[in-house]
Amino acid sequence: MSTTIEARKKFLIGSGIIVTALILLAYAGYTQSKTYYHTISELSALHGSSLRQRMRVSGNVRAGSITHADGRTDFILEEEGKSLTVSYTGRDPLPDTFKDGAPAVAEGRLTPDGRFDAEQVQAKCASKYEATPSSASGDNKS
Amino acid sequence: MDIFGSFALLLALLAAVYAFGAGIAGILTRRVLLTKSARNAGMAVFGLVTLAVAALEYFFFTDDFSLAYVAAHSNRALPLFYKFAALWAGQEGSLLYWSWLLSIYAFCVLFLNRKKHPELMPYAGVVLAGVQIFFLILNNFVASPFHVLGSADSSGVFHLTRLPEGHGLNPLLQYPEMVIHPPMLYLGYTGFTVPFAFALAALLGRYPGEKWIHITRRWTMIAWGFQTVGILLGAHWAYAVLGWGGYWAWDPVENASLLPWITGTAFLHSVMMQEKRGMMKVWNVWLVFTTFMLCILGTMLTRSGVVSSVHAFAQSSIGNWFVGFLALIFLVCLWAWWLNRDYLRSENQLDSLVSRESSFLFNNLILLAACFAVLWGTLFPVLSEWVTGSKISVGPPFFNKVNVPIALFLLLLTGVGPLLAWRKTSLDALRRNFAWPLAGGAVAGALGFVFGFRNFCALMCLILSVFVALTVFLEFYRGARVIASRDGANLFTAAIDLARRNTRRYGGYVVHFGMVLIFIGIAGSAFNRDTQKEMGIGQSLAIGPYTILCQNFDQVNNNNYQSERATLEVFRNGHSVMMLYPERRFFPASQVTETMVALETGPLRDLYVVYAGRSPETDKPVIHAYLNPLVKWIWFGGLVVVIGTGLAMLPNRRAALALRSVAETSWAKPPEGAPAVAAVRSRGDAHD
Numbered sequence: 001m002s003t004t005i006e007a008r009k010k011f012l013i014g015s016g017i018i019v020t021a022l023i024l025l026a027y028a029g030y031t032q033s034k035t036y037y038h039t040i041s042e043l044s045a046l047h048g049s050s051l052r053q054r055m056r057v058s059g060n061v062r063a064g065s066i067t068h069a070d071g072r073t074d075f076i077l078e079e080e081g082k083s084l085t086v087s088y089t090g091r092d093p094l095p096d097t098f099k100d101g102a103p104a105v106a107e108g109r110l111t112p113d114g115r116f117d118a119e120q121v122q123a124k125c126a127s128k129y130e131a132t133p134s135s136a137s138g139d140n141k142s
Numbered sequence: 143m144d145i146f147g148s149f150a151l152l153l154a155l156l157a158a159v160y161a162f163g164a165g166i167a168g169i170l171t172r173r174v175l176l177t178k179s180a181r182n183a184g185m186a187v188f189g190l191v192t193l194a195v196a197a198l199e200y201f202f203f204t205d206d207f208s209l210a211y212v213a214a215h216s217n218r219a220l221p222l223f224y225k226f227a228a229l230w231a232g233q234e235g236s237l238l239y240w241s242w243l244l245s246i247y248a249f250c251v252l253f254l255n256r257k258k259h260p261e262l263m264p265y266a267g268v269v270l271a272g273v274q275i276f277f278l279i280l281n282n283f284v285a286s287p288f289h290v291l292g293s294a295d296s297s298g299v300f301h302l303t304r305l306p307e308g309h310g311l312n313p314l315l316q317y318p319e320m321v322i323h324p325p326m327l328y329l330g331y332t333g334f335t336v337p338f339a340f341a342l343a344a345l346l347g348r349y350p351g352e353k354w355i356h357i358t359r360r361w362t363m364i365a366w367g368f369q370t371v372g373i374l375l376g377a378h379w380a381y382a383v384l385g386w387g388g389y390w391a392w393d394p395v396e397n398a399s400l401l402p403w404i405t406g407t408a409f410l411h412s413v414m415m416q417e418k419r420g421m422m423k424v425w426n427v428w429l430v431f432t433t434f435m436l437c438i439l440g441t442m443l444t445r446s447g448v449v450s451s452v453h454a455f456a457q458s459s460i461g462n463w464f465v466g467f468l469a470l471i472f473l474v475c476l477w478a479w480w481l482n483r484d485y486l487r488s489e490n491q492l493d494s495l496v497s498r499e500s501s502f503l504f505n506n507l508i509l510l511a512a513c514f515a516v517l518w519g520t521l522f523p524v525l526s527e528w529v530t531g532s533k534i535s536v537g538p539p540f541f542n543k544v545n546v547p548i549a550l551f552l553l554l555l556t557g558v559g560p561l562l563a564w565r566k567t568s569l570d571a572l573r574r575n576f577a578w579p580l581a582g583g584a585v586a587g588a589l590g591f592v593f594g595f596r597n598f599c600a601l602m603c604l605i606l607s608v609f610v611a612l613t614v615f616l617e618f619y620r621g622a623r624v625i626a627s628r629d630g631a632n633l634f635t636a637a638i639d640l641a642r643r644n645t646r647r648y649g650g651y652v653v654h655f656g657m658v659l660i661f662i663g664i665a666g667s668a669f670n671r672d673t674q675k676e677m678g679i680g681q682s683l684a685i686g687p688y689t690i691l692c693q694n695f696d697q698v699n700n701n702n703y704q705s706e707r708a709t710l711e712v713f714r715n716g717h718s719v720m721m722l723y724p725e726r727r728f729f730p731a732s733q734v735t736e737t738m739v740a741l742e743t744g745p746l747r748d749l750y751v752v753y754a755g756r757s758p759e760t761d762k763p764v765i766h767a768y769l770n771p772l773v774k775w776i777w778f779g780g781l782v783v784v785i786g787t788g789l790a791m792l793p794n795r796r797a798a799l800a801l802r803s804v805a806e807t808s809w810a811k812p813p814e815g816a817p818a819v820a821a822v823r824s825r826g827d828a829h830d
Contacts, residue, residue, distance in 0.1 A: 010495045015507055018551075022511050022544055026518075029543035030536055037523065037533035056535065091674060092386075093754040093764055097734070 035107060040082040043110065056107045057084060057116060061123075063100040077106060077116075086116045098123035144209060144288045147197030151238075151286070154190035154245070155278040157183045161271035169264050169347075177264045181252050184267050187274055188249035191242045195229065198238065198287050202228055207305040211235055211287045217310040217731040219702045227321040228311050233445055233460070234287035236324070240441065241277040243325075243332040248274065251336055251361075262354060265343030273335050276467050284460060310731030313703070319379045327372025327399055331437045333365025334402055337409075338434035341427050345478045348485050352417060358430060359413050360791065366406045367787040373399050374780040385737035385752045387672055387768035389776070392541040397520040398440035401513055405433040408509040415502050418564060420489030424479070425506070427486060431475040436517075438468055443520070494566040501559035508548050508555075515544040550602050553661055556654050557610035560617070578616060583609035603665035607658045614651045614658075621648075642795040649790025656786055659779030666747075666772025674754065676762040677708075686769040688749060689713040690722075695763060703727040705738070708753050708763055712742070724753035724765070747771045 036055040038046070043057070059077035066075045073088040086106050088094065098104060098121060106118035161184040168177035198211070202225045207213040215231040230236040248270045255263050281287070292302040314320075337358040344354035376399065381389035390396060409429040415422045442464035479486075492499055518525075519536045526534040561575040586608035587601060595601045618637050626636035641648035675683045682691040694709040705727040712720045725738035742749040750768040757764050 007492045007494050007497075007500070011492060011500055011503060014495070014504070018504075018508065019511065022508075022515070022548070025543045025547065026515055026540065029540035032543075033537035033539040035535045035537065037535065092766075 040077065040079045040084045043084065051110055054109055056105055058103065058105045059084065061098065061100055061102050061104050066100065077104065084116050086118050088118045088121050090119050094121055095123045143197050143200055144290055147194045148286065148288045150190050150193040150197065151278065151281050154187050154194065155275065155282050157186045157190060158271050158274040158278055161187065162268055162275060165264055165268035165271060169268070181256065181267055184252050184271055185249050188245040191245045195238060195242050198235065199226065199229060202226070207308045208290055208302060210289045210291050213291060213305045213308045215308070215311050217308040219731070220311055223321055224311055224316055227315070230324045231311055231315055234285040237277065237280050237285050237445065238287050239328060240332060241274065241281050243328050244274055244277060244335055247332055247336055261347055262340070262343050262349050265347045266339040269339035269342050270335065280460065280463060284463060310729060313727065313729045313734050313736040314383060317379060317383050319375050323372060323375035323379055326368050326375055330365050330369025330372050331402070331441060333361065333368055334406065334434050334437045336361040337365065337430050341430040342475065342478055345427060345482050345485065348482055355413055355416055359410065362406055362409055363787060363791055366403065366410060367784060369399070369403045369406065370780065370783055373403060374777065378777060381773070382739055382741060385739050387750055387770065392538050394520045395444050397516050398443040401517055402433045402436040402440060404509050404513040405429055405436060408506045409433060411502050412506050415499060419499065421499065423486035423488060427479065435468055435471055438464060438471065496562065496567045498559065498562045498564045501555055501562050505552065505555050505559060508551055512545055512548045516541065546599050549661065550599065550606060553603065553606040553610060556657065557606065557613045560651070561613060579609045579612035582612040597668040600665045600668035603661055607662050610658050611655060614655045617651055618648070641789060645792045645794055646790050649786050652786030652789055653783050656779045656782030659775045659782055663772045663775030663779060666770065666775070669771045670768065672766065672768040674764060674766040676757050676760060677765045678762055683765060683767060685767045687714050690751065690765070690767060692765070703729045706753070708765065710751060712749065722751050724751045726753050726755065743774050745774055748773045
């Protein structure tokens with residue numbers, strides 16, 4: 001059954017090539033899109049290359065901090081007493097749920113002056129189910 | 143009524159526990175009466191869970207906001223069918239819904255097979271009951287939908303409260319598709335329990351022969367069909383409702399629904415290896431196991447908020463239950479496999495690289511690679527936090543980089559695989575089968591390049607799509623020509639006749655053709671365009687061949703929502719072609735604003751217009767217009783896939799007649815129409 005062994009060998013080599021190519025692609029995609037989650041208090045401890053990472057920071061929008069000026073929206077995110085000034089320069093309008101006090105997630109990079117340049121801002125509904133103690137979840141599509 | 147519902151759920155749990163315990167006892171003691179009573183208990187679960195669902199719906203329909211779940215997901219002004227759909231709008235209800243669908247499947251399986259497979263069914267019943275026990279425990283003790291609202295006073299006495307009005311259904315869910323998308327997807331998720339039950343049952347019972355694999359394959363096809371419809375409806379919902387111009391974002395919950403679909407697809411292909419050549423038995427059993435575990439994982443991701451997603455913002459402890467259950471399933475599967483691994487010994491080896499077998503092997507390899515990549519990317523935030531302490535997520539570039547080449551390779555195999563012979567294919571046969579499709583693909587590629595398909599992946603996709611479509615067409619044509627020349631019928635009726643003689647094969651081709659249409663639609667996204675502009679009345683915006691003129695802004699109110707609406711006139715080549723009315727609706731009950739997309743859809747392109755809100759500086763309305771080519775092909779392709787799946791599940795028409803004479807002679811070598819063989823054989827069993 002030499003043909004069988006031959007076929008198996010060929011199949012294994014082919015598989016190896018495919019899997020290697022896919023791993024390389026996956027790695028390229030990973031470095032291109034990896035995003036770190038940080039809390040606001042962690043940001044001050046970052047140094048070196050980790051300052052230039054793409055990251056995602058969450059917190060609550062400080063009431064009255066939202067200002068709009070020439071195509072830019074500035075606001076302050078707060079979490080556990082720490083705060084972070086965020087500038088949103090993206091093209092898409094901010095979500096409707098983005099309001100004073102709403103929990104929001106900003107995705108982007110830190111600028112050297114300590115501001116956060118957000119390319120994307122997501123906001124969650126300010127918990128509308130607080131009145132109903134046992135209901136934990138609301139917005140599930142499926 | 144809440145007590146009624148709670149009791150129904152509790153009794154359902156008891157019935158499931160009895161079905162489980164008595165089922166095992168029946169297998170061990172070989173007492174037929176015990177096995178029978180276990181089966182009846184399994185069927186009773188269906189009735190009891192149905193009562194609980196009816197009780198919960200009763201609260202919704204009577205606007206009784208004394209239940210926390212009803213108060214959180216409904217309000218008086220909600221249209222009636224959304225009140226019905228509110229059943230699965232939140233955590234508790236959708237878990238109840240899971241249990242209910244599972245109990246429906248279990249009932250069907252137990253009832254339809256009550257006189258068949260006496261060696262297999264007791265085991266399958268026990269596995270089904272085991273899964274039901276887990277979900278019923280959640281329904282009863284962890285996430286009961288029958289929690290009443292109320293509070294204890296200082297002396298510890300509990301006072302019930304009934305709210306005058308509910309908080310309303312999440313407006314995102316107030317869309318017709320949301321009434322059918324979750325049921326479809328859940329029918330897929332729960333449906334994979336049945337193949338799992340049969341696979342585990344066959345392994346545990348060391349069920350002789352390959353009959354179980356036919357049963358498993360049929361039930362997998364049912365679940366797979368529902369899962370396909372569910373995923374596509376979800377994509378369409380995201381497209382038509384969420385207003386960001388796309389249909390797939392590699393969101394964790396979307397990924398979760400894709401994972402079992404991928405492994406299910408892999409199983410539906412590799413199962414043929416086992417039927418025809420007795421190969422890949424271990425692999426198939428583990429594919430079925432994995433598919434089921436991915437369904438549970440998917441449910442967990444949707445329900446627990448382990449990975450943050452637009453769908454699963456809530457954090458809850460229910461994840462621990464699912465992790466525990468997953469670990470338990472894995473251990474049981476591992477134990478069953480280790481105990482019976484000699485039962486799964488392969489009968490054949492791979493003979494040649496250019497053969498049907500190797501095309502299936504490659505198909506499985508890359509499907510599993512895709513599944514692994516998607517799983518890895520979805521769980522990466524959790525995994526990286528465990529390993530390095532910092533939470534890292536990966537975005538669409540990761541998923542696209544891996545999956546686009548995989549998809550193209552799969553498309554190639556879709557064309558090549560079905561035309562390769564088992565064992566070994568000669569060069570001559572290759573030339574005969576592939577010359578025309580290859581030439582067609584090359585011509586399509588050249589034309590595409592001339593007409594502006596400069597994106598490499600899109601061009602490859604076009605070439606391969608035409609190639610696959612032509613192979614499918616040629617298969618029908620060749621078969622139909624033979625029948626036509628013999629019966630004197632025309633080619634079209636001959637093709638229908640052909641499909642009905644071997645539904646599985648030709649149904650499979652139709653599914654492949656549907657997938658080709660979907661691929662073409664997805665390739666269209668390489669040419670998406672969009673533009674955004676602040677628009678006052680009388681101002682216009684240009685996108686592609688269209689000019690959009692803003693005519694008016696007005697308000698529309700009803701007692702469910704208040705809406706701001708733009709009236710836009712669309713011109714093409716100076717002629718007015720249509721009116722579009724994108725809206726923003728404000729829902730007072732839930733205090734949420736939603737976007738209503740205005741969508742003009744055609745076979746070549748969709749014009750997708752969103753009223754994005756008012757500019758914060760100028761207070762002028764912002765209109766965001768998207769031009770998305772070929773999106774409609776995805777939905778149409780989905781329809782073709784469903785038709786193909788349905789066709790593949792029909793019994794073969796002639797085969798059953800022809801087999802009656804064969805039946806007397808021998809069963810040793812099942813001929814081409816394997817499913818029909820199974821049907822006829824099982825009918826034979828019923829008389830035993």
